[in-house]
Amino acid sequence: MIDTRPLLFRSGTEFPALRRRETEILQLNLGYRCNLSCTHCHVNAGPRRTEAMSWETAQQVLQVLQARPIATLDLTGGAPELNPHFRWLVEQARNLGVEVIDRCNLTILEEPGQEDLARFLAEQAVKVVASLPCYSEKNVDAQRGGGVFAGSIRGLRQLNDLGYGRAGSGLQLDLVYNPVGPFLPPPQGDLEQQYKQRLWADFKIEFNHLLTLANMPISRFGSVLQAQGQFDDYLQLLRDSHNPDNLEGVMCRNTISVDWQGNLYDCDFNQMLELPLRRQGRPRQLKDLLAESLAGNPVQVADHCFGCTAGQGSSCGGALG
Secondary structure (H helix, E strand, O other), X not given: OOOOHHHHOEOEOOOOOOEOOOOOEEEEEOEOEOOOOOOOOOOOOEOOOOOEOOHHHHHHHHHHHXXXXXXXXXXXXXXXXXXXXXXXXXXXXXXXXXEEEEEEOOHHHHXXXXXOHHHHHXXXXXXXXXXXXXXXXXXHHHHHOOOHHHHHHHHHHHXXXXXXXXXXXXXXXXXXXXXXXXXXXXXXXXXXXXXXXXXXXXHOOOXXXXXXXXXOOOHHHHHHHXXXXXXXXHHHHHHHOEOHHHHHHOHHHOEEEEOOOOEEEOOHHHHHOOOOOEEOOEEOEHHHHXXXXXXXXXXXXXXXHHHHHEOOOOEOOEOOO
């Protein structure tokens, strides 16, 4: 894989300076192991990755949730459900009244040992945010691998059968769209209606909201861009599409990203670029959150940050504009 990090820092950045607000969301990367290897994946997850959050670090997460007024625990990976401590963390957070988000690839619901996963998520009232980059089988399989679309539809049906995405159930199911190439997502509201119409007409599937996310020019996707000679053009597209109105809502303002080892980052993209939060030269860790707030601290920015402010904007919660 081509290292694109030098291309993001080669001449500084014109991205505006930002400072953190109080932390409302703790986003945990539970490890890089995944049953899929998607071309857009910015964490290079896959079946051969072995990195996983330890029991000791998971316990520190619980201590932070007990000590700080954090409203949401956002679990990601890899496939976060493959971490052996995933269900324990979900249960403990829900017992504290913390909202839990599971960033689910849908096909994980069919993996051996995960046959009861969908029911567990429903029993814990976990919010499911599921990746489905298109309502077309051809496009999804091209981005995520053969058979992934069919497996995703089966996963969505499982969730619908439990009440997810259905009016009045209280079980929220959001889908995530990523472009299949070096271009920005279309307007989120319009695309959501297309998704709802097609998925209902073709499969009788329901969901709550569609979240449109821009692809970041880092890790696996950045490497593909560089190999195809499209890296500079895509980065220029992001710069040219910068919308300053989106700065107020970018996720690095109220979210802390935590890697599988317990190190802290402004966002999961900085995590993949190895740009940790630091104090006196050392990376900040979960235990630092027990004693202090990071509100007011500067956010580490570089050219990839234009991916969050381009066009409608892009965050873990979808479009900003």
